[in-house]
Amino acid sequence: MEITYSLKDLSAVASAILKNTKSKTLLFYATMGTGKTTLIKELANQLGCSISSSPTFALVNEYETDQNEILYHFDFYRVEDENEAYDIGIEEYLYNNQWAFIEWPENVENLLPLDAQVITIKTNADDSRTICLK
DSSP states (O other), X not given: OEEEEOGGGHHHHHHHHHHHOSOSEXXXXXXXXXXXXXXXXXXXXXXXXXXXXXXXXXXXXXXXXXXXXXXXXXXOTTOOSHHHHHHTTHHHHHTSSSEEEEESGGGGGGGSOXXXXXXXXXXXXXXXXXXXXX
């Protein structure tokens, strides 16, 4: 699935992602400033919880949805060694059938579930974004 969108379309894009994802673990591949956190905030909102910012220094933040599910929001931007992810117990987070939204998954690639939903976001020349679910 591929969608080109602008910020005003964000709610519909998030809805389409949640409807079409093959996994509760979503991996967000995009460059800095592309809108990963903005999209994640809208996805969380549609699941019934509010995210204020990315967990850049904490690595993971935990939220409860209005359906009594847990959503883990990871930001592995600053991770230089996969052992840092082991130290926070990444296996317990990713293999418990809860939502996991992961920014900068390329920094912990060997630790990720094989069935995770890959999401790439690219900025276009007209400042719109193109998202692709793989």
